Amino acid sequence: MPLEANEKIWMDGKLVPWDEAKVHVLTHSLHYGSGVFEGIRAYPTKKGPAIFRLTEHVARLYRSAKIYTIEIPYTAETLIDACKETVRASGLPECYVRPLVYLGYGEMGLNPLPCPVNVSIAVWPWGAYLGDEGMQHGVRMKISSWRRHDPNIIPPAAKGTGQYINSQLAKVEAIRGGYDEAIMLNPQGFVAEASGENIFIARDGELLTPPLSAGALIGITRDSVIRIARDLGVNVHEADLVRTDLYTADEVFVCGTAAEITPVREIDDRVVGEPGPLTKKIQEVFHSAVRGEVERYAGWLEYVS
Secondary structure, X not given: OOOOOOOEEEEOOEEEEHHHOOOOOOOHHHHHOOEEEOOEEEEOOOOOOEEEOHHHHHHHHHHHHXXXXXXXXXXXXXXXXXXXXXXXXXXXXXXXXXXXXXXXOOOOOOOOXXXXXXXXXXXXXXXXXXXXXXXXXXXXXXXXXXXXXXOOOOOOOOOEOHHHHHHHHHHHHHXXXXXXXXXXXXXXXXXXXXXXXXXXXXXXOEEEEOOHHHOOOOOHHHHHHHHHHHHOOOOEEEOOOOHHHHHOOOEEEEEEOOOEEXXXXXXXXXXXXXXXXXXXXXXXXXXXXXXXXXHHHHHHEEEOO
């Protein structure tokens, strides 16, 4: 999805014009993929823009940095305030928010420890990641030939910039094959997640999702779905799933900050069908919650003004 330029980007403590937010070609992370990031959304509400579960996203950013031995040179409170400041400066009623921690210019080689650490925060308008049609009627997915990486090779618990090459390979394979998205298995053959989303199936009125040990990201939208489903009286279980569990599920959907709650109508040319009642109900509650319309989930929103 093409980027739409905005007013300002926060870089190392100050807002700079969008077109001036530049880094040196010898920036360490550009060469070695050694950075961490977050994907966050701000939604329109009656009280103005609100960022969804901002504090939890920033906490995950720090956990990712710890895994990669990166010392972020700002407090979490500073970055929370910076995200709000950048959204305010944009004037956008809703937007995607991308904090990025990267290793900067001044060192080269595989030892990242001496590198300077830089932080940027950009925001831009971003609609339905897998398309409006997919949001309403479901997307077509395929099991990728590319496996999710082993946790002792690259840690899936971190949102590291370079490790998303794994997801890109799967995504490109799916797109070129005529599908919307890829589903990735772990080295043991169990379902891990999609290229950039967690995955759920409905079976006999219950929800099942792969455990984090299968290689799934510790998704904040995933956690929100589990909370919403349980509040609706739906049993939710973590379980190792194989590809045939997806083929025979009553309903399938994926979730993430970019994708929100997106139904899946077909996997490997096996028809799952139009979005089912459980998927649609969770979609409905989620979209109301992020817009400040559900009091029970009011604590998930952090207003920028």
